[in-house]
Amino acid sequence: MNHLIQLRHTLHQFPETALEETQTARRILEFFRPLAPDQILENLGGTGLAFVFQGVKPGKRLLFRCELDGLPIADLKKSDHQSQIPGKGHLCGHDGHMAILCGLGVKLSQNRPESGEVLLLFQPAEETGDGARAVLTDPRFEQIKPDIAFALHNLPGYPLHQIVMRKGTFAAxxxxxxxxxxxxxxxxxxxxxxxxxxxxxxxxxxxxxxxxxxxxxxxxxxxxxxxxxxxxxxxxxxxxxxxxxxxxxxxxxxxxxxxxxxxxxxxxxxxxxxxxxxxxxxxFAVSVNDPDLYSLVENAAKKLGLSLIEKPEPFRWSEDFGLFSQVCPSFLFGLGSGESCPQLHEGTYDFPDELIETGVEMFWELVKETC
CATH class of the missing domain: 3.30.70.360 (Alpha-Beta Plaits)
Known part of the structure; x- marks a missing residue:
């Protein structure tokens, strides 16, 4: 976890905004090369990256997605990893989401899935709604088109590590x-x-x-x-x-x-x-959760002893992961980042490092349940 935390801090120091994430992508690529994924796709939908880990036997292709981009908002929180780029900051937690997927990559490099394939997608330009569309319309995406897709987003205002779920519409x-x-x-x-x-x-x-x-x-x-x-x-x-x-x-x-x-x-x-x-x-398309995937996420959270909450109404904000729900059965869930955590897009927000391990373990349980 210390290695992943340090990676998260480095990404936090050097945020890049939508469609400009070249250095961020380079850092992620450098992290993954020693993990020897079976396939690497670079410049997917612009600056995106995809890493494929093949299972022992044929089966379903499972996608986990995170975001590369930061925001054109100044990072105001003083820390040893405060943004070094004036007027830009990772104030939505995408640095943490990337660290989580990197942690999942480490696990997959050590333990290939029993069947199928696991695809780790680092998507550009989520904040503008352009990235998912760019990835999905990239001709190479047909090579890695998933059968199931998962993503998470950290959620200030909810207890630390709590899993926030909904069937149907998750975000507007x-x-x-x-x-x-x-x-x-x-x-x-x-x-x-x-x-x-x-x-x-x-x-x-x-x-x-x-x-x-x-x-x-x-x-x-x-x-x-x-x-x-x-x-x-x-x-x-x-x-x-x-x-x-x-x-x-x-x-x-x-x-x-x-x-x-x-x-x-x-x-x-x-x-x-x-x-x-x-x-x-x-x-941004409506983010719609496939009801058949609900039990998989629920079981993963229960196995890890995590608190679960069913949100009565969808979130009013938008997430461009919604486009993936038009391609295959998909599920987006929330990961509580603390009731006193500053809200997303605020200058004092900083992704809680302790969520990295929780996110990795949630995704790993979903790999084990699905592949």
Whole structure:
């Protein structure tokens, strides 16, 4: 464990943000080469890595996934492993998740599974929602397409080492959406000569947050940014934009909410003689846990004597592991990182080192139960 903790501290000191994780990937590759995996795939979906450990007999291919990327947020917690990269930090615990998968790699190098294959995936760009899609669309992914996929995420606010589970939706799907409005600029002394998006923008700000109330299940629209023209006092604006985050627990509800936003925007834009365009970023699928895998995770936790909790509702945040649940039966579970642990994405957050062993042992039990 000391070796894994030191690795985690090194990764914490040198965080890299989405799609820039070249040095992080290099460190992981250096760790795995002595473990002699049967197959190594580099630059998967960009900077991703996959390590395959083959069993003695044919069988199912089991995937365990972690994330390579840090956040563009300053690490504020003073420690001997504080981030050395200004304005960047591993403030979601991906450094710890990587250390856990490295620990599982050590176990697999010493004890190959009885059957099948175990695939350890170090995925880029989870924070932007781009990484899972990039990996899944990489042509080489077909070579290692899994039969079952597992992942975990540490969860501040829950007792240390507690396993947090759900059948069905574990985390919401979400997308960033921007509505761009185009009219016509004019002199501010003659606004009637132009087409100013101000009124349409104001109406959208008032009306769009009401749309989720029409959904059958949980849905939410959060306005995050608005822009009208530029700071030119002699000009009446001819362009405007409104950005928001949409989220829902059900993929159909999320898709329906997107369509309702488009429909409302088109109606309002037409009434104001404006052109309208839509763009999307940071798209996360709903993370859906396969109910048949629930007992495997539950049994693993019980064998290790860990506390279990069934969360009554899905988490509102998103995780791009949701895309794997569209490829094969998948299961994402939580690992409590302490009731007093700072929340994820806070400047003072730091992954608890004692969770590394717990995560390794949970994954190892799942290997033994499945392969």
């Amino acid at each position: 799907g979400s997308t960033g959406m921007t509505i761009s409005l185009t009219g016509k600029t004019s002199h501010s002394a003659h606004p009637e000569a132009g087409i100013n998006p101000a009124n349409a923008l104001a109406t959208l700000i008032q009306e769009l947050p009401k749309l989720p109330l029409e959904a059958n299940g949980f849905a939410l629209l959060t306005l995050i940014h608005a822009k009208l023209g530029s700071l030119a006092f002699g000009t009446s604006a001819g362009k405007g934009s409104l950005s928001m985050t949409l989220r829902a627990f059900d993929q159909e509800d999320l898709d329906n909410l997107i369509e309702k936003v488009k429909e409302k925007s088109r109606v309002i834009s037409k009434s104001e003689r404006l052109e309208v365009e839509f763009s999307f970023v940071e798209q």
